[in-house]
Amino acid sequence: MNKPAPDPAQPYRSLIAGYTDAIRASDFKANIAILFVAFMMGPILYNYPKFPAYLPIPFVLLPFLVVYVCLFMVLIPRYPKRGAKNFLVSRTATAEDFANVAETEDEIEQLRLRCAVLSELLWWKTLYIVISFVLSIVCIFVTILLLIYVWYT
Numbered sequence: 001m002n003k004p005a006p007d008p009a010q011p012y013r014s015l016i017a018g019y020t021d022a023i024r025a026s027d028f029k030a031n032i033a034i035l036f037v038a039f040m041m042g043p044i045l046y047n048y049p050k051f052p053a054y055l056p057i058p059f060v061l062l063p064f065l066v067v068y069v070c071l072f073m074v075l076i077p078r079y080p081k082r083g084a085k086n087f088l089v090s091r092t093a094t095a096e097d098f099a100n101v102a103e104t105e106d107e108i109e110q111l112r113l114r115c116a117v118l119s120e121l122l123w124w125k126t127l128y129i130v131i132s133f134v135l136s137i138v139c140i141f142v143t144i145l146l147l148i149y150v151w152y153t
Helices: 010-046 057-075 107-152
Strands: none
Touching (some): 010 057
């Protein structure tokens, strides 16, 4: 019984599919976190006049701004320079721009390059999401402490 020869490109295609799903999941998490941070800022802004005078509003809202910037960095699209010749981004694209060049290039090398680009993209998205989530959790605890201070003084 002869086994069919395994496709050497299959592991790379599986990795690309996994990276693509993980990138979509991180974008979804960032969208939900943006809403959560917006709801978390409400009580702070409402109770700000009761805070101590030495806490200026920009200082109180700075962590929220950092979280928003990190979450925005997760959501913006990135077009890497590596592999750019096969990833055309143009407003005036024509059918000739997408001519099949598979015969002249090694498919395995293209899949490896795509895996590397998606891996780097996912790494940066994950880093920004972790930074924003940790800072959000710290902000929640600081917000709770500030609100307890406001209510009991």
